Ligand SMILES: [Fe+2]
């Protein structure tokens with residue numbers, strides 16, 4: 166199905182239809198699954214929503230790693246709820262992608278054979294409990310920055326999924342910041358762990374907004390279609406401006422000697438991440454890429470019997486064959 170859509174992209178789109186479509190977007194209309202849409206719009210959305218869904222699911226792994234080692238029962242319950250939320254986000258987003266004509270199985274297969282990607286941030290290891298704080302504070306914080314504007318995106322099912330997701334992301338960010346407060350205001354050793362977590366997650370968090378605008382290939386068309394609402398650099402700047410005062414409040418130091426308030430531009434000056442590291446991680450060479458993909462493959466294979474059972478049951482019902490009483 167997806168392959169057919171890629172092939173059909175070579176067909177010329179009707180210029181009149183394209184114009185009407187753009188007019189609808191410009192007028193702030195929501196595009197719904199049954200509406201006509203250009204192939205490029207459909208394809209870009211499938212890629213974006215699919216990668217977003219994969220990120221939610223793979224994103225459970227670094228934190229799931231700490232559920233059994235959370236320091237208190239309360240922290241364990243909170244982290245468990247947060248990781249379950251991420252599974253829910255993945256499912257809403259797979260459903261939104263399915264309305265564009267691609268199945269969840271196809272999307273999963275594309276993740277597993279590496280035709281589709283997920284956010285580079287989840288290829289970094291979680292070494293200490295303070296990493297749960299840094300992830301909630303910085304990674305969920307960056308996710309909110311990316312996702313709040315997407316509540317106004319032009320594709321109806323995606324925009325609506327974002328509304329609930331953003332509410333839950335706010336909780337995630339607060340719980341992360343709460344862990345950071347406890348650690349940063351705790352013993353010297355705890356403060357050291359909090360600082361170390363900030364040091365390791367700062368630049369990977371900045372990378373979450375994607376490459377610099379000058380190198381971002383998809384931006385212009387995606388912004389015209391309101392699939393993307395802000396440029397990568399705009400969002401990165403907003404994130405730094407929001408986060409720097411929070412680090413001050415924690416008494417922690419952002420690992421950037423160039424970080425400085427710029428009165429003239431009304432924002433912070435800061436050092437860009439190392440983009441060669443970003444491309445290495447995106448291309449499969451981050452610290453945990455192999456481990457993350459292996460975990461997803463194992464989960465997919467282990468779940469085969471469940472999918473087979475559900476399918477067999479559905480087929481029995483469809484054929485109206487009574488299920489034998491045990
Ligand atoms: Fe999420």
Ligand SMILES: [Fe+2]
Pocket residue numbers: 251305308333334337
């Ligand atoms: Fe989250």
